[in-house]
Amino acid sequence: MRRQTYFATPQTVPAKTWRIVDATDVSLGRLAVDVAQVLMGKHRPEYTPHVDCGDFVIVVNGSKVGLTGSKAEQNVKQRYTRFPGGLKEETYGSLRDRRPEKLIEDAVRRMLPKNRMGRHMLAKLKVYPGAEHPHQSQQPVAMTI
Amino acid sequence: MPRIRKGAARTQARKRILRAARGYYGSNHKSKYRAEDAVIRAGRYAFRDRRRLKRDMRRLWITRITAACRMRDCRYSQFINGLKMAGIKLNRKMLSQLAIEDPKAFDQVCASAVKHSRATAAKA
Numbered sequence: 220m221r222r223q224t225y226f227a228t229p230q231t232v233p234a235k236t237w238r239i240v241d242a243t244d245v246s247l248g249r250l251a252v253d254v255a256q257v258l259m260g261k262h263r264p265e266y267t268p269h270v271d272c273g274d275f276v277i278v279v280n281g282s283k284v285g286l287t288g289s290k291a292e293q294n295v296k297q298r299y300t301r302f303p304g305g306l307k308e309e310t311y312g313s314l315r316d317r318r319p320e321k322l323i324e325d326a327v328r329r330m331l332p333k334n335r336m337g338r339h340m341l342a343k344l345k346v347y348p349g350a351e352h353p354h355q356s357q358q359p360v361a362m363t364i
Numbered sequence: 365m366p367r368i369r370k371g372a373a374r375t376q377a378r379k380r381i382l383r384a385a386r387g388y389y390g391s392n393h394k395s396k397y398r399a400e401d402a403v404i405r406a407g408r409y410a411f412r413d414r415r416r417l418k419r420d421m422r423r424l425w426i427t428r429i430t431a432a433c434r435m436r437d438c439r440y441s442q443f444i445n446g447l448k449m450a451g452i453k454l455n456r457k458m459l460s461q462l463a464i465e466d467p468k469a470f471d472q473v474c475a476s477a478v479k480h481s482r483a484t485a486a487k488a
Contacts, residue, residue, distance in 0.1 A: 220461055220462070220465050220466065221461065221465065222461075224421060224424070224425070224457065224460070224461065225460075225461060225464050225465070261427060261430075261431055262431055262434065262435075263431050263435075264428045264429070264431050264432040264435075264460065264463035264464050264467075265428070265464055266424075266427055266428055266431055268424065
C-alpha cells in the first residue's frame with residue numbers, strides 16, 4: 220500500500236456513473252442533501268476536493284417533491300427584476316407546480332461549493348418534472364434516499 | 365564622510381526580490397514594490413499553511429472514511445467507537461488509504477468495528 224495519501228487527478232478520477240432518484244414524496248431538503256453528496260463525490264472514498272469526482276444524478280417526478288408543514292404556502296422565493304418595485308415573490312408550492320426543476324436545482328446549488336467547481340458539479344444534475352427522462356442510454360442506477 | 369551611492373547594491377536587492385517572485389500574478393512579479401510585499405505575504409501564508417496542512421489532511425481522511433463506512437451501512441462515529449473498543453490502532457490516514465486501495469481489507473476492519481461498537485453492544 221502506498222504511504223502517500225491518494226489524490227485523484229482529472230485523468231485518474233474514477234469512472235462517472237449515472238444515478239436516478241424518484242423525488243415523489245421525498246422532502247426537498249433531504250433529497251437535496253443526498254443529491255449534493257453524490258454530485259460532489261463525497262459518497263466514495265476516493266473523494267478529492269480539487270477534482271470533480273462526483274457522479275451524474277437524474278431526478279424524476281420533480282413536481283411531486285415533498286414540502287412538509289406549511290412550507291408550500293409560507294416559504295417564498297424572491298427575485299428582483301431591477302425595475303423599481305420589481306420584487307417578485309412566489310411560494311414554494313406554486314414554483315413546484317410551475318417549474319419544479321428550478322426549485323430542486325436551487326436547493327442543491329446552495330449545498331454545493333460556491334465556485335467554478337460547484338457550477339461544474341451542478342451541470343451534472345438533471346431534473347425532470349415527470350417520470351420520463353432522455354438519459355436511458357446512460358443506464359442510470361437507482362438511488363435510494 | 366564621503367557620500368555613498370547604492371548603485372550595484374540596489375540592483376542586487378531588486379533582483380533578489382524579483383527572483384523570489386517569479387511566476388507571480390500580474391505586476392507582482394514585475395514591480396519591485398509589489399513583489400516585495402507579495403514575497404513577504406507568500407512566506408507568511410506558507411508558514412501558516414504548513415501547520416494548517418496537518419488539519420486539512422485529517423479532515424480529508426475523515427471525509428473519505430465516512431464515505432467508505434456509508435457504503436457499508438455504518439456511521440463514522442459508530443466505526444471509530446468500534447475501532448477503539450476492538451483495540452484496533454489503525455490511524456485515519458491508514459484507514460482512508462485502506463478504503464481506496466484494499467476495499468476487502470476495509471470490509472473486515474469495518475465488520476469488526478461494527479461488532480465491537482457501543483451501538484451493537486446496546487442492541488445485544
